[in-house]
Amino acid sequence: EIVLTQSPGTLSLSPGERATLSCRTSHSITAYLAWYQQKPGQPPRLLVYGASTRATGIPDRFSGSGSGTDFTLTISRLEPEDFAVYYCQQYGTSLLTFGPGTKLEIK
Amino acid sequence: EVQLLESGGGLVQPGGSLRLSCSASGFTFGNYAMAWVRQAPGKGLEWVSDISGSGLETYYADSVKGRFTISRDTSKNTLYLQMNSLRGEDTAVYYCAKGQQWLLPRLYFDSWGQGILVTVPS
Numbered sequence: 195e196i197v198l199t200q201s202p203g204t205l206s207l208s209p210g211e212r213a214t215l216s217c218r219t220s221h222s223i224t225a226y227l228a229w230y231q232q233k234p235g236q237p238p239r240l241l242v243y244g245a246s247t248r249a250t251g252i253p254d255r256f257s258g259s260g261s262g263t264d265f266t267l268t269i270s271r272l273e274p275e276d277f278a279v280y281y282c283q284q285y286g287t288s289l290l291t292f293g294p295g296t297k298l299e300i301k
Numbered sequence: 302e303v304q305l306l307e308s309g310g311g312l313v314q315p316g317g318s319l320r321l322s323c324s325a326s327g328f329t330f331g332n333y334a335m336a337w338v339r340q341a342p343g344k345g346l347e348w349v350s351d352i353s354g355s356g357l358e359t360y361y362a363d364s365v366k367g368r369f370t371i372s373r374d375t376s377k378n379t380l381y382l383q384m385n386s387l388r389g390e391d392t393a394v395y396y397c398a399k400g401q402q403w404l405l406p407r408l409y410f411d412s413w414g415q416g417i418l419v420t421v422p423s
Contacts, residue, residue, distance in 0.1 A: 226407060237416055281346055283346070289360065
């Protein structure tokens with residue numbers, strides 16, 4: 195099983211600031227990585243797949259990068275609606291796994 | 302617009318069974334792999350199982366293998382999860398999720414249902 199580690203666990207920032215979220219995998223997954231956003235009481239929403247391709251309708255302030263075992267989701271300028279929990283998911287193997295999440299909270 | 306609507310959740314005693322359904326609309330159901338992902342209260346996401354568009358290929362998380370069975374009925378545009386020998390640690394919101402392609406493996410999920418709660422007292 196590929197284990198995903200996300201850091202930090204909680205990130206406290208203000209609207210307008212830049213957010214950098216990290217996801218590391220225990221084995222290389224090339225670029226088979228997706229990012230999701232989840233708000234309380236809602237299902238996850240796909241943000242990025244293939245490590246760097248934005249999903250349909252996702253604003254360009256969201257960007258993904260990385261390959262192998264180290265990945266990053268960057269939100270260039272935080273909007274109030276961006277405060278949520280973010281999960282990474284690897285799909286490089288048949289046993290899919292998610293990271294534990296990063297909570298992005300308002301400072 | 303893709304819509305996924307889960308049903309069949311509820312309270313079940315340890316050792317009991319439950320069948321979840323997910324009714325799909327807004328896309329050609331048989332053209333996409335589907336999956337179940339769960340989230341225990343206050344916890345993160347856990348992939349449970351997925352099934353190819355043909356229904357012939359399936360994968361399961363180790364935590365549910367041998368107890369849960371995923372299936373689909375393309376004529377009814379419906380995905381199922383039969384859950385047997387339920388345990389307290391199976392308590393979670395169960396999401397139905399649409400994969401990005403017909404084949405397995407290597408799925409990510411571009412649409413999600415609202416989820417359905419399954420509670421197994423421990």
